[in-house]
Amino acid sequence: MRIARFAADGDPQYGVVELAEDGGKHPGTISVLTGDPIASPVGLTGERRELDAVRLLAPVIPRSKVVAVGKNYAAHAREMGGEVPDTPLTFFKPNTSVIGPGEPIIYPTTTQHLSYEGELAVVIGRICREVPVERVKDVIFGYTVANDVTARDLQKSDGQWSRAKGYDTFCPLGPWVTTHQSLAEVGNLRLTTTLDGQVVQDGTTADMVLGVAEVISFISSYTTLLPGDVILTGTPEGVGAMLPGQEVTVTVEGIGSLTNVVASDRSTSKEDA
Numbered sequence: 001m002r003i004a005r006f007a008a009d010g011d012p013q014y015g016v017v018e019l020a021e022d023g024g025k026h027p028g029t030i031s032v033l034t035g036d037p038i039a040s041p042v043g044l045t046g047e048r049r050e051l052d053a054v055r056l057l058a059p060v061i062p063r064s065k066v067v068a069v070g071k072n073y074a075a076h077a078r079e080m081g082g083e084v085p086d087t088p089l090t091f092f093k094p095n096t097s098v099i100g101p102g103e104p105i106i107y108p109t110t111t112q113h114l115s116y117e118g119e120l121a122v123v124i125g126r127i128c129r130e131v132p133v134e135r136v137k138d139v140i141f142g143y144t145v146a147n148d149v150t151a152r153d154l155q156k157s158d159g160q161w162s163r164a165k166g167y168d169t170f171c172p173l174g175p176w177v178t179t180h181q182s183l184a185e186v187g188n189l190r191l192t193t194t195l196d197g198q199v200v201q202d203g204t205t206a207d208m209v210l211g212v213a214e215v216i217s218f219i220s221s222y223t224t225l226l227p228g229d230v231i232l233t234g235t236p237e238g239v240g241a242m243l244p245g246q247e248v249t250v251t252v253e254g255i256g257s258l259t260n261v262v263a264s265d266r267s268t269s270k271e272d273a
Helices: 074-079 133-139 152-158 162-166 212-220
Strands: 002-007 013-018 029-033 044-050 066-070 089-093 114-116 118-124 140-147 171-178 190-195 198-204 230-232 247-252 256-263
Touching (some): 089 162, 118 190, 118 212
Antiparallel strands (some): 029 044
16 A cells, blocks of 8 residues: 655645556545544545645654664665674654655755765654564554755764754655555665666665664664654665756655755745745
């Protein structure tokens, strides 16, 4: 099942997306749900909309945090001039950094090197702490696609990553959350990033140093995870700079594609268009 958050005539709503590949009777549509499926039980309203007639939003706005793991692909760790750390390297991104498909990534004037990082993201479905690896499947709501946007020069100069990773618009998520995959399935998915249509990252989640279960178990060992929290699982090699006007698309096999354009300032955003 694909759960999307969207806007049409009024307030954001949630719905179940049906695509042509599903072989159903209503391809390219979204069936509207009664509420927020992460927060409470929901049902179908009976209303169905054309998918291309609605605006997809970030599929989840984390209620408290985004937690990410760095250098979780050995080749990426090497391209950044280091090795995989002995202890998992994790950091937080504020929920104010989250944007959805089609929204602009704002290039801050404080950086000269803005970088894409395509990633598999996990959405937490229940409050949990100190989750054993074998029980991680019970706390996952689903999976989505992420771009861990990074001001690379600030990351280096600051010595810690809060500012470099935390600007508004630095955490695109989307296009929806899939809820049907098993941990084994998401452990071997192709992950690609394109910049203006050219492939710049081409990896597989099978190359993660820590798999999804190990990542969530480790993070939950030191912080309570809440429903709607998002976990970013790391990026393959091939990260690089993106400039205003360029379009970046992250695709995770079996989940979907997330596309955003880099904007030089807020005057080019949809909100001001």
